[in-house]
Amino acid sequence: MNTIKLLFEKGVRINVLNLGIIENTSTGRLIFTIFSAFADFERDLIVERTQEGKELAKQKPDFREGRPKKFNQQQINLAMNLLKNHSYKEVEKMTGISKSTLTRNKRKIIKTSGNKLSD
Incomplete structure (x- = not known):
């Protein structure tokens, strides 16, 4: 105005x-x-x-604000296990999970449990 x-x-x-x-x-x-x-x-x-x-x-019990997750925890865990023997790019091609999502979850696992996954 x-x-x-x-x-x-x-x-x-x-x-x-x-x-x-x-x-x-x-x-x-x-x-x-x-x-x-x-x-x-x-x-x-x-x-x-x-x-x-x-x-x-x-008011709905299953309400979650924000964007829905693209991958469930089982898919993420599978990808994390694949990282033990494959590169990020290979795992990304196999699972469709981006490298940034993989590295974010890897950091989260290391931070919470202290376990280190091999690259």
């Missing part, structure tokens, strides 16, 4: 494609203010609906 006011002060006319030209007149400012209020209102409605949806989803 402040940007539009600054542009109006510099004599810029705003052309809204489906509305036409909005100038620095009382009518133009009124139209702009109304459309800005509707945009804010719509944004608030979206936030409210999102929060309501999250609250409803959290």
Whole structure:
């Protein structure tokens, strides 16, 4: 809104494609203010609906926020065992699990158990 006011002060006319030209007149400012209020209102409605949806989803016992895991723990364990005899690239080709996921899980295993897997 402040940007539009600054542009109006510099004599810029705003052309809204489906509305036409909005100038620095009382009518133009009124139209702009109304459309800005509707945009804010719509944004608030979206936030409210999102929060309501999250609250409803959290009531389900199997709710997990965030992105779902691509691989289950059994697949990760298989890939970790394959790393004992194969390179990261070979394991990535065999399992479809990326090198970054493999190294992240390897670090996690080392950190939690102190076990070192051989490269």
